[in-house]
Amino acid sequence: MSLLLIAPNRDMKPLQKALLEEDPNLDVELWPKIKNRDRVTFAVSWKHPKNGLGDYPNLKAISSLGAGVNHLLDDDNIPKSVTLCRIITTTLQSGMADYVLNAIANYRLHTYHYFEQKKKGNWEVHQSISKSDCKVGIMGLGEMGISTANLLVENGYQVNGWSNSKKDIHGVSSFARMDELDDFLADTNILVCLLPLTDETEGILNLDVFKKLKNPSYLINVGRGGHLVEEDLIYALDTEALDGACLDVFEKEPLPETHSFWNRQNIMITPHVASITPAKEAASIIVENYKRALSGMDLINEVSREKGY
Numbered sequence: 001m002s003l004l005l006i007a008p009n010r011d012m013k014p015l016q017k018a019l020l021e022e023d024p025n026l027d028v029e030l031w032p033k034i035k036n037r038d039r040v041t042f043a044v045s046w047k048h049p050k051n052g053l054g055d056y057p058n059l060k061a062i063s064s065l066g067a068g069v070n071h072l073l074d075d076d077n078i079p080k081s082v083t084l085c086r087i088i089t090t091t092l093q094s095g096m097a098d099y100v101l102n103a104i105a106n107y108r109l110h111t112y113h114y115f116e117q118k119k120k121g122n123w124e125v126h127q128s129i130s131k132s133d134c135k136v137g138i139m140g141l142g143e144m145g146i147s148t149a150n151l152l153v154e155n156g157y158q159v160n161g162w163s164n165s166k167k168d169i170h171g172v173s174s175f176a177r178m179d180e181l182d183d184f185l186a187d188t189n190i191l192v193c194l195l196p197l198t199d200e201t202e203g204i205l206n207l208d209v210f211k212k213l214k215n216p217s218y219l220i221n222v223g224r225g226g227h228l229v230e231e232d233l234i235y236a237l238d239t240e241a242l243d244g245a246c247l248d249v250f251e252k253e254p255l256p257e258t259h260s261f262w263n264r265q266n267i268m269i270t271p272h273v274a275s276i277t278p279a280k281e282a283a284s285i286i287v288e289n290y291k292r293a294l295s296g297m298d299l300i301n302e303v304s305r306e307k308g309y
């Protein structure tokens with residue numbers, strides 16, 4: 001039996017090493033040089049090539065290397081009998097919460113303006129936005145959204161959350177489903193996207209949504225690039241429906257050098273690094289799920305094909 005690591009454009013050697021430290025008896029196959037397809041029973045994928053996982057006759061389960069699973073659910077070549085799971089750790093959750101807290105502070109305190117002014121020796125003061133004047137609205141109150149909401153509440157922010165089902169989270173006003181989306185938006189200044197990418201959520205960050213936000217308004221997208229309608233963001237910035245945006249995820253990654261986002265002062269860009277699970281922590285979950293899959297047990301963090309996340 002073997003475990004396959006398949007992630008084009010990523011160095012998987014640190015994870016391979018961490019897996020072997022976790023269990024020296026593991027047989028780890030590193031894509032694309034696969035010795036024996038028939039022995040592969042478990043795979044770990046990050047954006048594998050199309051058809052890349054359809055030809056392993058004894059494959060029982062696939063783990064996403066991250067929290068997001070749309071790259072697995074979008075692949076029709078993965079047999080439905082294969083169980084899907086993902087990796088969630090407290091490090092991933094707290095890293096995401098820190099990123100969002102930081103992005104909000106940078107917006108409120110005009111950090112990016114001062115970076116620009118420093119280049120020109122320009123001593124100009126901007127009125128910072130007080131916490132009480134900017135309500136944060138988190139779309140998606142799952143593993144990432146809840147930890148982010150908790151950290152924001154601890155830091156004195158007023159927080160709204162929007163999800164499929166109503167939540168009871170200390171300090172967070174909960175809104176659910178489409179019929180409560182407008183009320184959620186009307187009471188939100190800083191919109192944070194922590195939704196999974198599904199048929200329902202694709203393109204949800206659009207002009208119609210931006211126009212419904214309270215002023216001043218700002219966007220933080222840490223979900224997936226497919227959530228954002230890119231031309232609507234540009235229009236919203238040009239028409240001042242939004243003050244700015246902080247984006248960590250993009251429709252096409254790496255973001256092409258020629259993309260217009262690079263030249264916008266009011267768009268902060270990070271290269272899909274909002275939060276990352278360290279290899280050692282990922283390895284311990286992968287090995288646990290590998291053993292569970294071999295013995296037919298339920299996996300940790302199983303994905304619902306029915307829900308799509």
Ligand code: NDP
Nearest residue numbers: 067068140141142143144163164165194195196200274275
């Ligand atoms: P979860 O699956 O744990 O949570 C998803 C949340 O979204 C749930 O609260 C769910 O509602 C809600 N939701 C799903 N569909 C809808 C819908 N149609 N309408 C309203 N609410 C909906 O996801 P995670 O927290 O693990 O991840 C969130 C996102 O963050 C993903 O896109 C993931 O890929 C991304 N991510 C990005 C990282 C980065 O570095 N940029 C790192 C880690 C994750 P309910 O609770 O009611 O089911």
Ligand code: OXD
Nearest residue numbers: 065066067068069275
């Ligand atoms: C993830 C991500 O899904 O890094 O974990 O985006």
